[in-house]
Each structure stands twice: as C-alpha cells, then as structure tokens.
Amino acid sequence: MRISTFFYTLKQGFVSIFKNKWFSLASVATISACLFLFGLFYAILVNFQHIVKTAEEGVSVTVFFEEGITDDRIAEIGEMIQKRVEVSKVNYVSADDAWDSFKEEYLGEYSDGFTENPLADSANYEIYLKDVSMQGDLVTYLESVEGIRQVNKSEITANTLSGVNALIGYVSVGIIGILLAVSVFLISNTVTIGISVRKEEIAIMKYIGATDFFVRSPFVIEGILIGLLGSLLPLGIIYVIYNRVVEYVMVKFQVLTTLLNFMPVETIFQTLVPVSMALGVGIGFIGSFITVRKHLRV
Amino acid sequence: MKTKENKRRIHKKNRAVSEQMIMLEDVSKSYSTGAPALSGVNLQIKKGEFVFIVGDSGSGKSTLIKLLLRELTPTSGQIYVNGYDVGRLKRRKVPKFRRNIGVVFQDFRLLKDWNVYENVAFAQRIIQVPTREIRKNVPSILSTVGLAGKYKAKPRQLSGGEQQRVALARALVNQPPILLADEPTGNLDPKNSWDIMKLLEEINTTGTTVLVVTHNREIVNAMQKRVITMKKGVIVSDEEKGGYIDED
CATH class of the missing domain: 3.30.70.3040 (Alpha-Beta Plaits)
Known part of the structure; x- marks a missing residue:
C-alpha cells in the first residue's frame, strides 16, 4: 500500500465520522452505554472481591x-x-x-x-x-x-465468605453474559442502519474497480475510532463518579467502614482502561468489518 | 496428432480473443426464477468499435451489461473482455478486471457527498496513482468533458447533463480500453443527450471501444453506427451503420 493511499484511507475514516454524525453519535452512545455498564459492574465486582478477600485474610x-x-x-x-x-x-x-x-x-x-x-x-x-x-x-x-x-x-465467617465468593462468581458470569448479548444486538442494529445508507456508495466503488480492502478500510477505521471514543467516554464518567460514590457510602454507612474496604480508582483503572479500550476497539472493528462484508458482493 | 491440432485450435482462439475487445460465445444466462434472460448469444466487438445495443426492457440488455462487468456469471458459454475470461474470473481478481472498463449509468451514480474533483479523483486513487499525478489528470479530463470550472461543486448543485459529464470523466480518467454506457441519456433532455453522444464519439476516435445501451431512437438513427438489436434474450439483428428497428 502506498503511503498516500494509507493517509487517504485514514482521512476518509475521519471525514466519514463527521459526515454521518448522527450515525456516529448513535454508535458511540451504544458502545458507551454498554461499556459504562461493563465498567460499573466491573468496579462493583472488584470491590466486592476485594472486601471479601480482606475479610478472608483476617480469618x-x-x-x-x-x-x-x-x-x-x-x-x-x-x-x-x-x-x-x-x-x-x-x-x-x-x-x-x-x-x-x-x-x-x-x-x-x-x-x-x-x-x-x-x-x-x-x-x-x-x-x-x-x-x-x-x-x-x-x-x-x-x-x-x-x-x-x-x-x-471462626466457623461461621469461613462458610459465609466462601458462599459470598461463589455467589459473586455466578452473578458476574451471568451479568457479563447478558451485557455482551445486549451490546452485540444493539451494535449490529446501529451498524446495519448506518451501512444501509451507504450501500450505494459501496456499490459505486466496486463498479469502478475498488478492491474489497480499499472499500472496507475507511469503514473499519471509522469503526475503530467510534469504538475508541465509545470506550473513553464511559471511563471518564466512571472516573468522576467512582470517588463520589465511595465517599457517599463511607459517610452514609459509617457503621460498616471497618468492613467496607474500597479499592482506589487508580487500581481499578489499571485493568479497566485497557480492557474497555480493547472491547470498544474490538466491537468497532468487528462490527464494521462484518457489516461491510455483506455489501461487498457487487 | 491430436495434441498438435488442439494447440493450433487454442492458438487460433487466442488470436481471435486478442483481436476482439469483447467476445461472447454461445452465452446463456437464466435466473433461478423465470425464463432465461439470455440464450445462446454470440457477439464480437473489435477494438476501437462504437456499438449501440438497443432493445425493449426484458430484451436482455441489462443482463448483458451485468455479465460484461462480472456482476453476474453466465449459466453457460464463454465471455472474453480485453483478454480476460470473465466467466472464470476469481472474485478477488474482479476489481482489477473492472479497471479495464469505464462505466456510465443512467442515474450517474456519483458519490453525493463528494465534490466533482473528488468523485473523479477516486477512480485514480483506487489504482494508486500518486497524488501529484492525480492533480494533473483530473483537471485535464474535466476540461475534456467541459467542466473545468466546476470541480468544487457537489453533484446536487449540477444539472443532469453536468452530472453525466462528471460520471464520464470518472469513467475515462484511468484511460480504460472500453467504455460501457448504460442508457447514458435516459435522464437527459435532447440537447444534453446530443452533447454526451458527441463526447462519446470523440472518445471513440482516440481508440477507446465504446458500447452504448440506449432507447434513444433519434440518436441511434442519426449516428449511423453498428447497431445490435436484442429481443427476449437473443440478438435479432446486427447491422453496420444500422438504425433503430421498430417493434411491430
């Protein structure tokens, strides 16, 4: 691939985000919503496990x-x-x-x-x-x-803690499963709507003799950028609200402060940032790649 | 002995293919539903010819165009376009093949959000022409079709005739050996229709093989070119300096 082609493709990806701003916005919102739920749930889960682990270590x-x-x-x-x-x-x-x-x-x-x-x-x-x-x-x-x-x-504590730990495990698998199914459904819907608008555009490019790779690249870059944006947004929101929620809980439930041992937001973000970004980019990439493929057979 | 004869036959065929820009051998196409769209079509178009293909709707013209563009593959028979065995072309080789054919459609098919320059430049970008050369080639072809001053306009700001010129410029900028025009004047008034036809004729004089599918009786009768008439999936007449045959 020529350098000029690469930059052209990159530029087209950026340009088409702004050209289809409502579609882009809808996609970013969908991915954001899913990843926000994911981040929220992850923060709760990690804190729960942390609390249980701290309690366990005391046994x-x-x-x-x-x-x-x-x-x-x-x-x-x-x-x-x-x-x-x-x-x-x-x-x-x-x-x-x-x-x-x-x-x-x-x-x-x-x-x-x-x-x-x-x-x-x-x-x-x-x-x-x-x-x-x-x-x-x-x-x-x-x-x-x-x-x-x-x-x-400490018989009772031991049994209770193992039980809580197992329960958290089951619940987390269940919720993550539901979350994934919902996000895949929402994203495939959004992408399908966006693509059907550009079906004609893709067909024209193919008639002129553009390769699949050439047609697909700007869409894929667009998808990746949307995914990236959709992952950074909820991370920002979680960062802001996390400390406030922890503060609120500590003040409201002072009785439990010895038991509730929250993790600092930085520790949580060490894992959450790369995982969320990978998920966002992955969803954007796969979503655009698969959906464009359907329309390439012209 | 047999192999020698075979070799001679293949050699003869290769020569035939290289002399012809487009060659159809006993081509049939039937869709999964209904009657055959093309049956047993034989056709040869030499390099540098100007050919009209006429016929009513349902005559098989559209199917023929789609076969030539490798949008469809024939049910039986062979199609050669500029040396390519189109029926046997692998999917991933299709883009490269299509760059041999400039196409113009009735509905122009321009990219709506792009300006005139970008629409034409796109055809060069896909064959990875360096930007420096694109900046030279695009204005040059735009002035050939008479749109030098409008390179910044979006398609919706142009008249039908102007949009078709942009489409023509896009089809020609890569200097393809074949130009395929599918009802290029279908959406145009008589004056613009004539202008486009004159352009096509001009392009033909530079050596490009031009194939025009049309309904426009006046133009076909006036231009005195080779006319192939199709009806119900077969070629019913093929005349040098022909005219539009009336359906009665």
Whole structure:
C-alpha cells in the first residue's frame, strides 16, 4: 500500500465520522452505554472481591498449648503447621505478647495493678489461611497434634465468605453474559442502519474497480475510532463518579467502614482502561468489518 | 496428432480473443426464477468499435451489461473482455478486471457527498496513482468533458447533463480500453443527450471501444453506427451503420 493511499484511507475514516454524525453519535452512545455498564459492574465486582478477600485474610485459627509444654515442642509444632499447604502465615504470640496487646486494647493505664501475667498459659500460634474453605481440614489436623490444648476457629465467617465468593462468581458470569448479548444486538442494529445508507456508495466503488480492502478500510477505521471514543467516554464518567460514590457510602454507612474496604480508582483503572479500550476497539472493528462484508458482493 | 491440432485450435482462439475487445460465445444466462434472460448469444466487438445495443426492457440488455462487468456469471458459454475470461474470473481478481472498463449509468451514480474533483479523483486513487499525478489528470479530463470550472461543486448543485459529464470523466480518467454506457441519456433532455453522444464519439476516435445501451431512437438513427438489436434474450439483428428497428 502506498503511503498516500494509507493517509487517504485514514482521512476518509475521519471525514466519514463527521459526515454521518448522527450515525456516529448513535454508535458511540451504544458502545458507551454498554461499556459504562461493563465498567460499573466491573468496579462493583472488584470491590466486592476485594472486601471479601480482606475479610478472608483476617480469618485466623488460633492454637493454644497444653500446660508445661517445652519450647522445643512449640517450635516443632510451628514448623509442622508452616508446612501445611492451606497455611499462608503463622505468627507466634508469646504469653507476654498476648498480655501486652490485651493491656493496650482493654486496660490502658489501669493495668498497673497486675504484677504477674494473668495470661501465663496464653502463648499461641495465629494461623492465617490461603483459602478460607480449607479451614475445616486444618482444624481436624491440628486437633490431632500432640501438645495442642485448644483450637479456636471462626466457623461461621469461613462458610459465609466462601458462599459470598461463589455467589459473586455466578452473578458476574451471568451479568457479563447478558451485557455482551445486549451490546452485540444493539451494535449490529446501529451498524446495519448506518451501512444501509451507504450501500450505494459501496456499490459505486466496486463498479469502478475498488478492491474489497480499499472499500472496507475507511469503514473499519471509522469503526475503530467510534469504538475508541465509545470506550473513553464511559471511563471518564466512571472516573468522576467512582470517588463520589465511595465517599457517599463511607459517610452514609459509617457503621460498616471497618468492613467496607474500597479499592482506589487508580487500581481499578489499571485493568479497566485497557480492557474497555480493547472491547470498544474490538466491537468497532468487528462490527464494521462484518457489516461491510455483506455489501461487498457487487 | 491430436495434441498438435488442439494447440493450433487454442492458438487460433487466442488470436481471435486478442483481436476482439469483447467476445461472447454461445452465452446463456437464466435466473433461478423465470425464463432465461439470455440464450445462446454470440457477439464480437473489435477494438476501437462504437456499438449501440438497443432493445425493449426484458430484451436482455441489462443482463448483458451485468455479465460484461462480472456482476453476474453466465449459466453457460464463454465471455472474453480485453483478454480476460470473465466467466472464470476469481472474485478477488474482479476489481482489477473492472479497471479495464469505464462505466456510465443512467442515474450517474456519483458519490453525493463528494465534490466533482473528488468523485473523479477516486477512480485514480483506487489504482494508486500518486497524488501529484492525480492533480494533473483530473483537471485535464474535466476540461475534456467541459467542466473545468466546476470541480468544487457537489453533484446536487449540477444539472443532469453536468452530472453525466462528471460520471464520464470518472469513467475515462484511468484511460480504460472500453467504455460501457448504460442508457447514458435516459435522464437527459435532447440537447444534453446530443452533447454526451458527441463526447462519446470523440472518445471513440482516440481508440477507446465504446458500447452504448440506449432507447434513444433519434440518436441511434442519426449516428449511423453498428447497431445490435436484442429481443427476449437473443440478438435479432446486427447491422453496420444500422438504425433503430421498430417493434411491430
């Protein structure tokens, strides 16, 4: 392809966007609407998963030891636990550590009255899990280990969180599916209307001896540009409203602030921007490519 | 012996093809519905000829044009245009083939949103003529058809006659060996019709083979060219310096 042909094609793509401004506007609006919904849903989904994950990371199993256990045995048990596949982190909390944190949290300056550590037998391991659903297996194992007096676990939280996670998975697949179907339908309709206006134009070009590639290129460039525009618009809107919504929720539901842990918009956009733009450009490209092809057989 | 004879036959045929600009051998075309549109048509048009094709609607003229442009393929028979075996042409070779034929239609078929210059320049762009040359060629062909001053006008700002001149300029700018005009005067008044015909005749004198499908009796009778008359899908007469045959 000659350079001049390339620039000519590029120019035609730009020109025809403005020439058919109502069609272009309708297409941009359609793609924008779909990608806005997609972005919105993605932001909600990611935040949900983030919240669940944060909560999950907080779930721990605590192991207390039998009286008179040796430090060697405690270290041995620590190593055994660390080797388990479901374990992500093990913290040793000595009796003094436990007392210090208890003092700080509940007693403050009133702790001066104690001369001995009332929590002398409270040395423990705080065990954090890779996956909450594996908690049951780990607890069964720990209870069988010699030297362990008690295993504290958070049964209810674990089950609830795994359930929520699975539910979010199903719902997201369902909604993304519906969204895709709707956007494909809307876009093919818009493109078909736009193309039927230019059917004659395509036929004339073909009569003069233009190749399919030559006829199609400006349309495809137009489609890509429309797709790009249609993806940038909702990204801008989401960027603006995201922080406001987070702020609003934090103020309105202050009770939940410890539980609700929103992700910063920048983190979300690291994935959302490239994915949205790829979707927009892809929809524009495929939409124009396929629809023009139908009219090339002249 | 047989192969030698075969070779001679092929050689003879190749020579025949190269002498003729357009050659139809026993061409038939039937659509999936209804009667055949063309049946057993044989036709030879030499390089540099000027030919009228006349006939009522339903005579097969339009089908003939579509076959020559490779918009349709024949049901049987062979079509050669400027050395191309049109019936066997692959789809992706069609654009290159069509650049051999300048076409002019009754309804002009100009790109409405483009000005006169762009409409003509487009034909050059598709064969990738450098912009520098396009800037020379387009004004030159526009002045040939008498539209030098109107290159900026949009088609809707032009009269029918002027629009047909633009279409003619577009058809000719790439200097095709064949010009195909399908009812070029169908939408024009007598004066403009004559002007267009004079232009076609002028173009013919430069060596371009010109094929004109028309209903215009006066023009056909006055111009004294070869006239092929079609009726119900067959050629009923083919006369040098012929006239319009009355249907009765």
